[in-house]
Amino acid sequence: MEFVGQLLVNGSVIGVTYVVFALGLTLIFGILGLINFAHGEFYMLGAYGSFVLQQQFGLGYITSAITTIIFVLLLAFIIEKYTISPLIDTDHLNSLLATFAISIIILNIIVIAYGNTPRQIETPFTGVLAIGDVYITYQRLILIVVGVVIILLLNLFIKRSKLGKLMRAVSQNRMGAMVTGIPIKRIYTATFVLGIGLATISGILIGPITYATPTMGSSAILKGFVVVILGGLGSIPGAIIGGFLLGFGETVASVILGNSWKDVVSYLILIIVLLIKPEGIFGYKRRAQ
Amino acid sequence: MRKIFMILLTMMFILGACSQGSSGDNGNNGSSESNDGGGDTVKIGVVAPLTGPAALYGEQVEAGAKLAAKLINEEGGILGGKQIELVIEDDQSKPEVGLSKYKELIEVKNVDAITGGVNSSVSMATKDIAKDRILNIVTISKAPEIMADRDNYRFRLNSTNDMDGESFHKFISETLQPKTVAVIVENTDYGQAEIEALRRNWSSENDPEIVGVEFFELEDTDYTNPLTKLKSLNADALYVVGAAIEINSAVFSQAHQLGFNDTMKILSPGNINMEVVKLAGEGGEGVISADLYQNSIDNEMNKMFVEKFEQEYGYLPEKMELLGFESIWLTAKAMDQAGSANDYDKIAEILSSNNWESPRGEVVFENGQAQGEVLPLVIKNGEIVPYEQ
Numbered sequence: 013m014e015f016v017g018q019l020l021v022n023g024s025v026i027g028v029t030y031v032v033f034a035l036g037l038t039l040i041f042g043i044l045g046l047i048n049f050a051h052g053e054f055y056m057l058g059a060y061g062s063f064v065l066q067q068q069f070g071l072g073y074i075t076s077a078i079t080t081i082i083f084v085l086l087l088a089f090i091i092e093k094y095t096i097s098p099l100i101d102t103d104h105l106n107s108l109l110a111t112f113a114i115s116i117i118i119l120n121i122i123v124i125a126y127g128n129t130p131r132q133i134e135t136p137f138t139g140v141l142a143i144g145d146v147y148i149t150y151q152r153l154i155l156i157v158v159g160v161v162i163i164l165l166l167n168l169f170i171k172r173s174k175l176g177k178l179m180r181a182v183s184q185n186r187m188g189a190m191v192t193g194i195p196i197k198r199i200y201t202a203t204f205v206l207g208i209g210l211a212t213i214s215g216i217l218i219g220p221i222t223y224a225t226p227t228m229g230s231s232a233i234l235k236g237f238v239v240v241i242l243g244g245l246g247s248i249p250g251a252i253i254g255g256f257l258l259g260f261g262e263t264v265a266s267v268i269l270g271n272s273w274k275d276v277v278s279y280l281i282l283i284i285v286l287l288i289k290p291e292g293i294f295g296y297k298r299r300a301q
Numbered sequence: 302m303r304k305i306f307m308i309l310l311t312m313m314f315i316l317g318a319c320s321q322g323s324s325g326d327n328g329n330n331g332s333s334e335s336n337d338g339g340g341d342t343v344k345i346g347v348v349a350p351l352t353g354p355a356a357l358y359g360e361q362v363e364a365g366a367k368l369a370a371k372l373i374n375e376e377g378g379i380l381g382g383k384q385i386e387l388v389i390e391d392d393q394s395k396p397e398v399g400l401s402k403y404k405e406l407i408e409v410k411n412v413d414a415i416t417g418g419v420n421s422s423v424s425m426a427t428k429d430i431a432k433d434r435i436l437n438i439v440t441i442s443k444a445p446e447i448m449a450d451r452d453n454y455r456f457r458l459n460s461t462n463d464m465d466g467e468s469f470h471k472f473i474s475e476t477l478q479p480k481t482v483a484v485i486v487e488n489t490d491y492g493q494a495e496i497e498a499l500r501r502n503w504s505s506e507n508d509p510e511i512v513g514v515e516f517f518e519l520e521d522t523d524y525t526n527p528l529t530k531l532k533s534l535n536a537d538a539l540y541v542v543g544a545a546i547e548i549n550s551a552v553f554s555q556a557h558q559l560g561f562n563d564t565m566k567i568l569s570p571g572n573i574n575m576e577v578v579k580l581a582g583e584g585g586e587g588v589i590s591a592d593l594y595q596n597s598i599d600n601e602m603n604k605m606f607v608e609k610f611e612q613e614y615g616y617l618p619e620k621m622e623l624l625g626f627e628s629i630w631l632t633a634k635a636m637d638q639a640g641s642a643n644d645y646d647k648i649a650e651i652l653s654s655n656n657w658e659s660p661r662g663e664v665v666f667e668n669g670q671a672q673g674e675v676l677p678l679v680i681k682n683g684e685i686v687p688y689e690q
Contacts, residue, residue: 015533018559022525029523130547132580140558147560221555222522223547223580231520263526271527272488272516 017146019263025152027259028159029218033232034239034251035166036210042183042246043203044100046107050115051236052229054208057084058215059224060122063131073135077216081209088208092201100200115229122226135220155217162213163252170248179203183246235278242282244295253293257281342386343379343642345370345632346406348399348417348427349440349625351391358419358621362440363389365625366416368606368613369633379637385629388412394419396426403427407435413642416628418442428455436645440628441621448670453649456669458624458631460593462491463498465570468674469591470502474509476677476690477589479537479565481512485527485552486542488516495542495569512536519545524552528559538565546576553577554584565589570675574619578680589688591675594623594661597686598676603660627659 033055040048061080065071071079091114099107137150170176181189182199190196215228222228239258243250258278265277285293347366350359370385378384388410392399399420406412407430414436418424421444431437432452439447439457448457473479484499486492496514503509513534515527531539539561543549549572556566568577568590578585596607596617606626610618618626631652638655639647657664665672677688 015529018529019526022523022529025525026523129576130550130580132582140560142560147558149558218522222551225547228522231522234520266526267530270515271530272518274526275518 015145015267017144019267021146021148021152023256023260023263024156025148025259026262027256028156028163029214030235030239030259031252031255032159032162032210032214032217034236034243034255035163035248036207037233037236038240038243038246038248038251039179039203039210040207041240042248043179044096044107044200045104045186046096046100046111048204048207049108049111049233050118051207051211052231052233053115053118054084054088054211054229055215055218055232056122056224056226056229057087057118058212059133059219059228060126060131061212062133062216062219063224064126066134067131073133073137073220080216081212084212085205085209088205089201092204096204097197097200119226119229126226128226130223130225132223133219137220149221151217151220155221158213158217162210166210167248175199175202238278238282241292242285244292247292247294247296250292250294342384343633343636344386344388344410344412345629346388346390346402346410346412346415346417347625347628348390348392348402348406348415348423349419350394350423351389352393355394355419358441359391359394361619361621362417362419362625362628364614365610365618365622365627366629368610368622369626369629371613372609373630373633379633380640380642383642385633387629390417392417392420392423394423396420396422399423400426400430403430407431413636414438414632414648416440416632418447421447431455436632436648438628438632440624448668451669453669454645456649456652456666456671458627458664458671460571460671460673460675462494462571465591465593465675466495466498467502469570469677470499472591472677473538473567474503474507477538477565477567479509481534481536482509482538482540482567483513483515483531483534483536484511484540484542485515485517485524485531487544487548488518489544491544492516492542499540509538517548519548521548522551524555525559528552528556528561532556532559532561532564536564538567540567540569542569544572546574547580550577550580550585553581553588557584573678573680573685575685578683578685581680585680586682588680589677590679591677592620593673593675594620595676595678595685595687596623597684598661599687600660600662602658606660623660627661627664630659631657631664 037048037051040046058080061083062073062076065076065079095110095114096107099110135151137154139150141148141150141153170180178194178199181194182196186196239251239254242258243254258281261281262274262278266274347363349362350356351363366387370387373379374384388406390402390406392402403415406415415431416438418439419441421442424439424442424447425444428437428447435454437455439455441459443459443461445461484496486496499511513531513536515531517524517527539556541549541552543552549568553566566588568588570591573590573592596619607618610622635648635652636642638651641647653666662673678685679688
């Protein structure tokens with residue numbers, strides 16, 4: 013087991029990716045009560061945005077990242093305003109189907125515009141850091157650092173800021189929040205945009221490591237759902253614990269049992285947690301709304 | 302809540318299904334360029350997918366075929382001045398469409414031979430209608446069953462995975478001579494078959510020893526865990542079995558980042574192309590693989606082929622273009638020697654008994670299957686070149 017250090021690094025990279033992706037998913041579920049099927053496609057847009065801006069406008073990694081985030085946030089704002097918001101108070105099924113439609117539309121626009129060829133995203137962080145037997149590329153290091161900073165900032169934001177407090181209020185009791193005069197619709201918009209922002213950032217961070225492909229979102233969202241259900245639907249600490257649990261669980265399984273067992277183990281963890289605590293690690297029983 | 306999860310699950314499956322089939326459907330230049338010249342032309346049908354998921358391969362085959370017809374016609378045609386006329390049909394990668402196109406070509410358009418066949422499923426569906434009736438040159442389709450219960454008129458140009466494996470694995474064992482090999486392989490029928498082939502072909506004591514095998518799923522994007530485990534085995538070579546461009550590139554670039562630098566890197570045969578080279582970057586440098594054709598092969602015919610191809614289309618040909626070219630070229634040459642465009646017994650006899658010059662080297666048929674070893678290749682300075690010790 014001389015490669016424990018390397019596994020720690022690998023597990024952290026996978027864990028942080030899962031956490032940042034799942035945080036957006038759980039935030040949107042917790043506050044809007046919406047399962048966002050298009051989450052993976054916004055993650056894919058993060059990677060494609062960087063690719064297009066780099067290739068066609070010659071921007072660098074960081075400037076293209078910032079431009080992509082601004083663009084996708086704007087897109088998320090418009091989508092929320094004109095599709096989610098009008099539907100959110102109707103049957104749950106409507107908004108669910110809307111996000112499903114959005115995911116298909118985005119996926120196919122990308123396929124039509126850029127084809128199915130995998131695309132490379134350039135990054136200035138190309139070097140490899142070797143500490144003894146442990147290797148980590150700077151891009152992965154950046155992913156871990158940025159990911160951890162985002163996780164900490166998000167926690168601070170939810171706990172301390174006014175908007176964060178309003179969000180929590182809406183999440184805990186929608187009717188009560190409405191009665192006290194909290195502008196629920198605006199909180200919804202802000203949450204959706206914030207959640208999508210997290211998906212976009214994880215796409216931008218992972219893009220240079222895995223290439224951008226149109227279907228990268230559909231595989232990411234599967235694991236995203238597992239993390240969110242594992243941690244407890246709508247729970248932020250749940251997504252964090254769930255993401256790292258899954259990341260390290262897969263890593264350990266892959267090494268001890270063989271790589272083909274890693275998905276078996278991650279779903280096994282999910283089943284065990286759900287058997288013991290059906291609402292997820294940090295979940296709580298929701299009142300019917 | 303339960304209801305929502307049921308819906309969620311259902312949708313995930315639909316989502317999966319949708320994302321599988323999304324491919325471009327460009328190019329619709331099917332149909333014929335017919336001028337119904339009757340006795341003055343030799344008509345050869347080309348059935349290939351020009352729309353649908355395999356459209357890119359179909360277009361590549363078509364480009365090669367058209368070039369062959371053009372070159373032959375420029376030199377005055379065959380059989381004392383008859384021009385080659387291609388009747389190009391789109392099978393859309395669908396067996397039933399391929400079958401109806403074959404029927405139409407044989408019974409209505411009266412072609413003298415049919416080439417093409419990119420998808421194995423289409424070639425399986427069409428082999429019986431052509432049986433004992435017409436020369437049927439299967440160009441790309443790889444499934445072994447296509448050559449089963451063969452009539453004398455069915456030939457195949459592409460090699461099968463087993464053929465590729467046999468000669469490439471022998472080359473690794475005899476020329477590269479790694480003592481130990483760690484394998485990372487996709488968890489699919491293809492991956493399993495390739496692992497079995499490796500174990501079969503390396504069964505003697507002098508062959509390399511497989512010290513570790515790790516599988517990955519096609520949805521995976523991070524291969525650092527299996528690679529870390531394989532790295533700890535300190536094998537002489539890392540053998541990657543994968544068919545997808547982005548997977549092969551990512552595995553090699555992640556192996557490079559994990560410090561696999563002194564390890565010999567090998568990619569399963571038939572999967573190397575310029576896209577992999579571009580995407581893998583530094584990680585692809587030094588990767589050894591094999592294929593039955595590479596456009597820098599040094600022979601007169603290949604130089605001519607590559608030059609004319611680039612002139613015509615503005616890019617360099619790869620395997621698919623070569624096989625499309627060969628399908629028309631060999632058919633025409635054999636007809637010419639037989640002195641007839643539809644005496645199939647004679648044409649088949651000539652195809653089987655001769656050694657044919659082709660851009661890839663010499664082509665020989667055994668029971669209709671083109672023989673030949675795969676060519677070892679290596680990525681060097683961002684180019685794919687023949688391997689030299």
